[in-house]
Amino acid sequence: MYKILTLAFLLSSFLCQAQIQIKVIDAKTQTPLENVRVQPEKGKAQLTNISGILAFSGSENQSFSFFKSGYEPLTAILGEGEHTVELTEKSLNLSEITVSAFESERPLLEQSAAIVVVSEQDFNRFNETSIVNSFNTKPGVRIEERAPASYRISIRGSSIRAPFGVRNVKVYWNEVPFTAPDGTTALNLLDLSNIRNAEVIKGPSGSIYGAGNGGVVNLYSPADPIGGRVTADFMAGDFGMTRFRLGVSQQVGNGGFEASYVSQKSDGYREQSAMDRQVFQLGGFFSVSDKQEVRTQLLISDLNYQIPGGLNADQVAEDPTQSRPGSVNQNSSISQQSVFASIGHLYRFSSKVKNSTTLYLNTNDFENPFLLDYKKELGFGFGGRTKFTYDGKLAAKNLRIIAGGEYQTSLTDAQNFGNVNGVADTVRFADKLRATQGFLFQQAEWNLMQNFMVTIALSENFSSLEIDRQIDASGGTLGLQTRKFDPIVVPRFALNYQLNNYSGVYGSISSGFSPPTIDEVRTNEGSLNLDLEAEKGINYELGYRLGKGKLNLDLTAFYFKLDQTITTYTNPQGVVLFRNAGSTNQKGIEAAIDYALISNETGFVRNLKIGTAFTGNYFTFTNYQKGDNDYSGNDLTGVSPNTLVSRLDLRTAPGFYLNFTHQFTDEIPLNDANTVYQDAYNLVNARFGWARSFAGKWELEAFAGVDNLLNESYSLGNDLNPFGGRYYQPAPTRNWFGGVKVAFLY
Structure with missing residues (x-):
């Protein structure tokens, strides 16, 4: 009898133990969500069951973070009792992005x-x-x-x-x-x-x-620790392709860290086109206080890839997998090891004023044996960017002011040798290089009306190149040569008018410039083209966006007038050189339409979406004369006038999915004279797979796919105006891939 009473007491104590019970549902459909990862402030993460429910012991209020693929992450403070949490599906709706x-x-x-x-x-x-x-x-x-x-x-x-x-x-x-x-x-x-x-x-x-x-292009991979999580991916495919990734994330207080290592290798479709890349990334996020946040990033890369070189039409017809003659013997390739480290700091002075500052440094060890020479570079660089943001009022209207600056500099020891069977021979020329650029920027965004905003922005830009020639085997001039570009002021003026809550129009006039790079000023045969001018242009743009329900529409028309256009040509030795080529007129239309045919978290077909993107680039040279040839009015080299991409995405309740993509690319002019074109082509890619979660701790995905399903012959990147007609860089034929992904919560 005593044992029965003791057991009953323990059972009642267990049942009466304080709990925080959570049910997670879809905010739109109000249906339960399975496999939502819930990370408590204290303790281990769990996954919701098929009813969207889980429970944590305890009664003390604490912060819970909710994560599910395809949904916006959410953080909520919950205490003892039953709670319902709604997650919102990640919106592809333009009115909400x-x-x-x-x-x-x-x-x-x-x-x-x-x-x-x-x-x-x-x-x-x-x-x-x-x-x-x-x-x-x-x-x-x-x-x-x-x-x-x-x-x-x-x-x-x-x-x-x-x-x-x-x-x-x-x-x-x-x-x-x-x-x-x-x-x-x-x-x-x-x-x-x-x-x-x-x-x-x-x-x-x-x-x-x-x-x-x-x-x-703004790329983001912020550290976003979500408790203890280990992931491993493996993929293999045709042409000797393998890829392995191992990752770990760990929450530490209100911050944490993420680390990953990736190894990717490929033999390549063509001769002399193998690739081997190892990348390690470590990112940290630390919430110092309500006012301060610190983010850190470390990237270590070891990259080696071979360069097959361009082929002429006869060589492509004979064997598109061959490399340019001499590439194998000379080991035409690139080896590059780099370390990139950064630290970012956000400080909120008040509800209206904040500052964000990032600093970085990097090192770079670069080797490039090529058919005609062997280049070695050892470089170091550092820089940073800071901005202040003020949100306030002007004449009772919302006003946002952004102001800041950016500065970068790099120092490089560059040497060019002869290349004897892939080995560096006698030095031909050597330089100490320094590149510096900096600018200040200011921007004001003023809401003259609730649905009408004016943007005025301006930057002041400074840049210079220094080339200190140490060795010149040809007997050329030694010593320091400097190219300091005139300060350039770059303005931008833009208007935005919201027609309603789901659509709007905008227009802008913006200026731009682009000085030549060191590789364009200091070419591989040793000449210094210090007279090369910076490109300058002005862009006029008008756009319309609609994001309502299941439909997205984004339309843009633009006209860009570019002066002092920098173009390329190749000398008889095969060295790529650069020149200013008058100006270009660039008129274009861009359109994207997306529609969700099905969006239902309770049906067998959970999502079925289609989309189309069209690019119309109608670009021509103006005032472009090269020797006795006048190319004014010709189509801009290397640009397809019409591109059309169509997509279909399917996701089902059991976890099966399909992604299908078709891309049409119109013919592309490959020389300034417009006498040689790459033929139009159709590229079809597909990926299908299955993804599920198990036992509240495991996530598994298996997938396979095909690239270039139609087995098209095309170049994904041609050489423009090459000597000897070597325009073509044949892309892989039809090829398959497959892999698995595994994640474990601890």
Whole structure:
């Protein structure tokens, strides 16, 4: 009898133990949400069951964080008793998406510029080995990959001056300048896992971001610790492709850290096109107080990739997988090791005034054996960016003022040798290089009426290049040569009018400039083109956005007039050189339409969405004469006049999903004379898979997919105006991939 009474007492004590019971539901449909990760302020995370319910012991009020893929994260303070928490599905509705472009966090409908968002869902529609496919679904944006990890970004035709690498586009990573002060961006040092989402501003944005006529790419991967979580991914595919990732996140108080390691390798579709990249990232977030936050990032990259080189039409017809003759013997390739570290600090002086400051430093060890030479560079750089934001009133109308500055400098020891069978030979020339750029910016956003906003912005820009020649085997001039560009003032004026709660129009006039990079001034055969002028242009833009219910519509028309356009040509030795080529007229139309056919969290088909993006680039040269040839009126080299992308996304209740993409690219002129074109092509990609959670602790995804389903012959990045007709960089034929992802909560 005593044992029975004791057991009854213990059972009643257990049943009466204080609990915090939580039920999580969809805010729109009011249906329970399964597998929501709930992280308490104290204790271990749990997942909701099929009824959307879980419970934590205790009665003390504490903070709970809620996470579920496809839903906005939420934090709530809950105590003893039963609670219902509503999660809102991540909106693809333009009337609700918030972006941080132009340093002003506002809903997209209130932004007076052509901006597209590339989300984590966009990245996960493809094979996750590169950023190419996801960015190329957006109107006005094109990323080319001539060989694995050899990127080239074109925003509204900006890649005309980029024979290799990323130029004429400013790139930021977690609010830190990732573009070097000489104007180049080593985007291939980042793995796709280092990017959670991206915002692309199309057209000149120098009033806030400095040099770059193409636009700005803001990449974000902030540390977002969600308790204890370990993840592991593995993927394999054709052409010897393998990718492995291991990640861990840990919450520490109100902050925490995330770390990941990624190894990706590929033999490549073509001869001499293998790639091997190792990337380690460590990010930390620390909430010092209600007024202060600190974020840190460390990126260590080790990248090696081979360069197959361009082929002429006969070589492509003979064997598109071959490399340019000599590339194998000379080991044409790039080896690059880099360390990039940053720290960011946010301080809220009051409810109206705050400051955000980021500082960074980086090191870079670069080697590039090529057919004609062997380049070695060892560099160091540092810089930072700061901005103050004031939210107040002027004449009883809302006023936001943003002001700040940015400064960058880099020091590089650069040496060019002869190349004998892939080994550096006698030094040909050597330089100590210094690139510096800085600017101040100011911006005022004034709501003259509740639905009408005026933006006035201005920046003052300074930049210089120093080339101190130490060695010149040809007997050329030694010593310091400097090119200091005249200070440039870059204004921007924009209007935004909200027609109603779900649609609006905007217009803007913005100026831009882009000085030549060191690689354009100091070419591989040793000449110094210090007379190369900065490009300058002015852009006129008009746009309309609609985000209502299941429908999104984004339309933009623009006219960009560019003077002192920098174009490329190749000398008989195969060295890429640069020149100013008069001016260009760039008229364009960009349109994106998305529609959710089905959005129902209770049905078998949970989501079915379709979308289309159209880009019309009607760009021509004006006043462009080269020798006895007048190319005025010709189409701009390297730009497709018409691109159309269509998408379909399906998600079901059991966890099966399908992503289907079709991209049509019109023919592309490959030389200034418009006598050679790449043929139009259709590119079809698909990914299908299954994703579920188990036992409240495990998450599993298995997937497979195909790229270039139609087995098209095309180049994803051509050489422009090359010597010997070597225009083509053949892209992979039909190829398959598959993989698994596993996550464990501890």
